[in-house]
Amino acid sequence: MSELSPAAALALVRGRFAPSPTGPLHFGSLVAAVASYLDARSRGGEWLVRIEDLDPPREIRGAADDILRTLEAFGLQWDGPVRYQSRRTHLYAAALSRLSEHAMAYPCACTRREIAAAARIGVDGPVYPGSCREGLPAGRSPRAWRLRVPAGPIALDDECFGVIAQDVARAVGDFVLRRADGWFAYQLAVVVDDADQAITRVVRGADLIDSSQRQILLQRLLDLPTPGYLHVPAAVDARGDKLSKQTRARPLEPSKASGALFAALGFLRQAPPAELAHASADVMLQWAQCHWRPDAIPPVRSLPAPAEWYR
Structure with a gap:
């Protein structure tokens, strides 16, 4: 990533997606990734990827690389180098x-x-x-x-x-x-990283909304800037449990990228037109970037995921 002047850094919108390598990405992960990607890109900004690998007992060997391959297959291209918390x-x-x-x-x-x-x-x-x-x-x-x-x-x-x-x-x-x-x-690592990477927009699942005040407190105590926040509904199964490896969420399949992206846009209430259902990932994301409407996202902490995305 090229160096920016202080003025340019302040003006630039910069979002991020920060998964933990505890397993493959699933539909709930995709919703958060797509929302953060579109929020940054629609504002002419950068979108970074950070691997939050600070919990070794829960991490799966090779999961980080699998996450990055999946993002690429879904057309979610990031800016700059991927950062790993374990190295910071x-x-x-x-x-x-x-x-x-x-x-x-x-x-x-x-x-x-x-x-x-x-x-x-x-x-x-x-x-x-x-x-x-x-x-x-x-x-x-x-x-x-x-x-x-x-x-x-x-x-x-x-x-x-x-x-x-x-x-x-x-x-x-x-x-x-x-x-x-x-x-x-x-809580400490995410605050330090967001400031160090000059993140201006934190877009993530609403399951993390109650962590935000702790992070804002840390930002104040460390004299760090507070980014803008947008929390989107977490995807849950029929029992109301958040999709995860533990709740048997289905891994994303690159061969089904178009269908998954179309479903994620619908989940976020972005109303993609029916003719986009079989478009390529790049075409679908370009449409979504031009038509991104965060005001259409319902202010609820969770929404049911389509049944095909969990077992």
Whole structure:
């Protein structure tokens, strides 16, 4: 990717798609990829791909390469080099060090069992009760690092859902920045990467909407810019479960790219004309780029996926 002047970087729209290599892409992945791609391209912007490979126990060998091949087969061409989070840990370490130096992060010795026994349930599981906030208990060693979350609401201004305020301290508590296994947590890594890559538009599934206030808080504490946000409905099966490898979502097949893209555009309520149903991926994406209407996307957290995309 060519170097940009500060003024050009500020003016450029830049989106991203950031899958985890835990398996092949499925219909739900495609919806998020297509939405972020069209949002960036329709604004004359760049679209980057980042592999979020910070959870080795869940990752599948070869999945990252398979994801990239699938994106290419579906006509979703990205700009610049693909970035891998596992190769960027020095950036996350620097951010954690900065937070720690300003007393905004602290070590925690608690186990998951201890937290579950003492915590109430919030938006994303048990709310951390603050056991180590004022220092480690005697005789305990640090396992993880947490953010010292200030009280008060953090507002997300989402293009689809509008303003959603969340008191992160009450809804989540002091959340993890570096896990007990030594790997950096998603919330810190995604904030650092979005800023480092000058991402201006975050378009992703609404299953991640409750993470946004944590990320905005981190952006503020680290003096990083806040991108624009657009969350689209997550694709769910007949039971209401989000499509995933665990819920037996069908992998995308390059030979069926046109049908899958047409279904994804319909899912996003972009009303593709019937004559596009058998067009090539390139033709379909060109039409969608010229007719992209984010205002047509319903402000709901999930929608049922077509039955053929899960078992």
